[in-house]
Amino acid sequence: MSQRPTRRTRSGARHLALFLAHWAGGHTVSNEELFRRIIKQRAEAHQEALEEHRRLVLRAHKKATKLHRIAEEDGGLTPAAKAELKAATKEAERHTAALRALGEFEVPNLDPGQVRHRRRRIAAARCAVLAAPAAGITAATVAGAWWTGPTAAVLGVLTSWARGPQAFDLTARPVPADLIAETPMVLAVPGAAPAPVVAPVAAAAVGLPSVPPMPAPAPAPAAAGATAPVPAGAAPAAAGTAVEGGQDLVLALSKALGACRVIPRGTQVTLLAPPEVTAERWTAVVRLPDDTGATVDHVVAARKNLGGELGLDRARLHVEQVAGADDKTLRVSGFTTDPFAQPRLCTAEMLGGVDVWEQGIPVAFDAFGRLLYLRLRDVSILLGGSSRSGKGAVLRLIIAGCLLDPRVRLHLADGKHPGQHRWKGLTDSYIYDPDKRAKQLAKRLEALVAEMGERAGRLAAVGVESLAERPDLVGTEGLTLEVVVVDEVSAFTLDVKYGKRITKALIDLAARGLAFGIVLILATQLSTAGVLDRLVTSNVVWRWCMYATGADESNTILGKGMAGRGYSAHLLDPEQRGSGLLLAEGRISTVRSLWLDGADMMAVQDMVRALRAKPTTPTPAPVPVQAPVPAPAPAAVAAPEADWSVLDRWLEQAAPPVPGPAAVPAGAVQRLRALDVIRQAGPDGIKRAALADAVGVPATTVGGWLKEWTSQGVIEALGSPPHTRYAATDGRQ
Ligand SMILES: Nc1ncnc2c1ncn2[C@@H]1O[C@H](COP(=O)(O)OP(=O)(O)OP(=O)(O)O)[C@@H](O)[C@H]1O
Known part of the structure; x- marks a missing residue:
């Protein structure tokens, strides 16, 4: 053979090999085609699932209808048929919920890795096709047909020579028209050749104010060393x-x-x-x-x-x-720095003269430092988060705000007494006794449900259906704002005896209460499933989730699918107490609650006392049974004028000389906390057992402290009544 035919054959062989490699690697199929095929497959699976659930819903409905008809005709059902009816109803509900969850098919934001994976599958199939002739030739040679190998080689050489220097066009085939028609929802083509730069969209097209001209270079940060x-x-x-x-x-x-x-x-x-x-x-x-x-x-x-x-x-x-x-x-x-790193205080002035209906209660701030106000006009709240995430702190603000607006009647149900004990005596009702609280809340809620009817009548008489239409009526006779705050709602809804009644009333109030000025504020930890019925949660207007341990827990508050959309409270910093995700008016924002404590908290409580002090009928001074005690008995009934300097002195003496955890004497933190709880309990006092629970030490230890503080005059200075003072020696505590 001369040089030219050899070169031609080699060149042809190279082009053939390249073409086969291109084909076997699946590169003849474009990214767009693969993307559309994946989407088509998913859309079909989605459609199939929808149809299957629809079929099952229909079947369950049919069965339930048939059983209802039999019940009507026969005047009842056998126990077995009743069970069947219940199962059919449940089945129908389950599949309806599944249908709702499936919803419309949405084009997913596909990871390009999936397109690559699809291409590799095509490549594997094509490589198998290519390997088949080679395997056949080998098998035939082994079986005795010795000529198959050389024949194939000659054919290869001839084909290569025939192809010669003509290169193949290594392109991807166009996307089949029927595939495009079947996937009309696909707009984007990930991995496709770079799309042209999109020209700016006219402002009018997006319904925004006209686009201002590009800014002049902004001034640099003034602070030396600051890194914007x-x-x-x-x-x-x-x-x-x-x-x-x-x-x-x-x-x-x-x-x-x-x-x-x-x-x-x-x-x-x-x-x-x-x-x-x-x-x-x-x-x-x-x-x-x-x-x-x-x-x-x-x-x-x-x-x-x-x-x-x-x-x-x-x-x-x-x-x-x-x-x-x-x-x-x-x-x-x-x-430059985490905008939520520093807690922000809620001062007494911020709450002074609060108008819960129009202006709202300041409860949180956002990343830009803007204050978030909770307006009780048409807003109820579900507040969730894991333990110590800051739910109680938000409730504290809401309760304080409500108590400072005279138009509000506050009903506080405390499922983790003494969590909100500081408000005892200031609210219109305070439900806390673990033995009776579920029954008391059930009654209170049912009374409010009954009151909705009366309120509807009152509003109808002035020609409106909702209090929001007549703000001037808010707080008038029979139309006060009734705010129900339930801290740790599971303590009530999971109660064996009264849980169902409470849930039923909550469903009613969540569905209709807002129109009549009845507002629910519910707080729950996230650990317990089934704490709140879906009919309650779905009618709550604000959902606020503090740090949660997982995406599922976060979804129980924010709603199904929120974590998948990138909104999950488990991504928050657990150490940043009070930070949370708030779903309000269809939008999710990251916020951190304001922190009300210390002197501001005391000032707020004083303001509430001044506003809500009930006219007291002069009570006769208690007749001393034993030897008269020099304590000024009538003064103890009125709000005490606490001498804080006594406490300050005590704290100063007890304070460790060098700050830092190692220097704090054992038990000092609990002692300080105990004093704080006693201070918050105020003139109502607190039982020794409750105090022991609150600070997490044995009751006997608390007894010893009480004795010591009583002798030092600290308890008296805190304005606590004798049953706190003498708790250490009182066997009934
Ligand atoms: N907004 C806030 N800013 C600063 N610190 C806060 C804030 N909210 C809460 N904290 C801190 O977190 C601690 C726990 O808060 P809180 O008692 O409100 O949590 P919780 O979720 O009610 O806990 P639990 O469910 O265990 O009762 C508070 O004692 C306080 O120190």
Whole structure:
């Protein structure tokens, strides 16, 4: 053979091999086609599941209808038929719930790894096809047909020679038209060739105010050494120099979103307002590119990685949907330090003259330091979180606010007495006794349910259906705001005897109470399943979840699917007590509750006492039975004028000389806590056993302390009555 035919054959063989490798590797199928095939398969599975549940619902309904008809005709059912009816009803409910949960099919934000996996499966099948002839030739040779091998080699050489230097077109086939028609919901093509940069969307198209011109370079942070967390791409060349214009921010954000696979690489977000850059933070309002399938939820779900891409951590990156805008418009902020790191106090002044209906009670602050007010007009709350996450602190604020508005009648049910003991005597009813509390709450709630009818009549008489239509009537005779606060609701709803009655009343009140000025504030830990009926939770307007141990626990408060959308309270810092996710008006925000304690708490309690002091009929001084005690008995009935200097002196003496955990004497923390509880109990006093429970030490130890403090005059200074003072020696305690 001469040189030319050999070269031609070699070249042909190379092109053939390349073509076969291209085909066997599955590269003839485009990313888009694979993506659409996966989506089609999922949509079909979704549809099948829907149809199956629909079929089962229909079957269960049919059976239940038949049994109802038999019951009507025969005047009743046999026990077996009754059981069947119950099972059919349950079955129908189960499948209806499943149908609701399945909902509409949504195109998932597919990980490109899944597309790759699909391609590998195609490649494996094609490699098997290619290996078949080779295996056949080998088998035939072994079986005695010696000529098959050389024949195949000759055919190969001839084919290679025939192909010659002509290269194959190594392209992907076009996506089949019927596949496109079957997957009309697919808009984005992850992994496809870089899409053209999306031109800015006209403001009118997204229903926002017109886009202001790009900002001039923002001034650099004034503080020397302060590092403003501006995204890498938008960061000043050196710390302390001016930040580049908004375009840099857009590029940095787009790059980071592309790296996190929220938007395809090469596409860009659109800046809708001039970015704000201060020493503490930068903020940009942006819109995600069209035709990418990306929404705010995708950004929220990718927040951890996005933070990393932008040189931040999750605590310092804040993402929120812009109120009133579409699902693609969001506000992204990066902070120098975690905006929730420092607790914020609620002062007595903030609560002075509070109007719970119009202005609301200040309860929390958001990442931008804005105060969040709880307006009791048309709002009820479900508050959840694991133990010590800060639920009680929120209840404290709500209770304080309610008690400072004279239009409110507060009913407090304390499922973890003495959790809210400090309010005893100040609320309209205080239910706490573990032996009687479930029965008392059941009665109280049922009375409120009955009252709804009367209230409806009163409102109808003035031609309205809801109190919100006539704010001037709020607090008038028969239309006071009835606020029911239940701390640790499981202590009531899981009560064996009264739990069902309580749940039933709660369902009624949650469904209709708000219109008549009856507000539910429910708090629960997350450990117990079935604490609250779905009919209660689904009618609660605000859902507030403090730190939770897992996504499922978080979902029990925020609603099913929230964790999947990136909103889960288990991602919060457990050490940051009071931080939580709040679902209100359809939007989720991260907030931290305000902290009311110390002097402010005392001032608030004094304000409440002054506002709510009941006119006392002069009681005759108690007749001393034994030797007269020099204690001023009538003065003890009135609100005590506590001499805090006695306590201060005691604390100063007891204070460790060097601060730090190691220097605190054993039991000192509990002693301080015990004094605090006694102070909060005020003139009502507290039993020794309850005090022991509250501070977590044995009752005998508490007895010893009480004796000591009584002799020092501390208990008296705290305004506590004799039963606290002498608890140590009182056998009935
Ligand atoms: N907003 C806040 N700011 C600062 N510290 C807070 C805040 N909220 C709560 N804490 C701290 O967390 C502690 C526990 O709070 P709290 O008693 O309210 O938790 P809880 O969820 O009611 O606990 P449990 O369910 O065990 O009763 C408080 O004693 C307080 O020190």
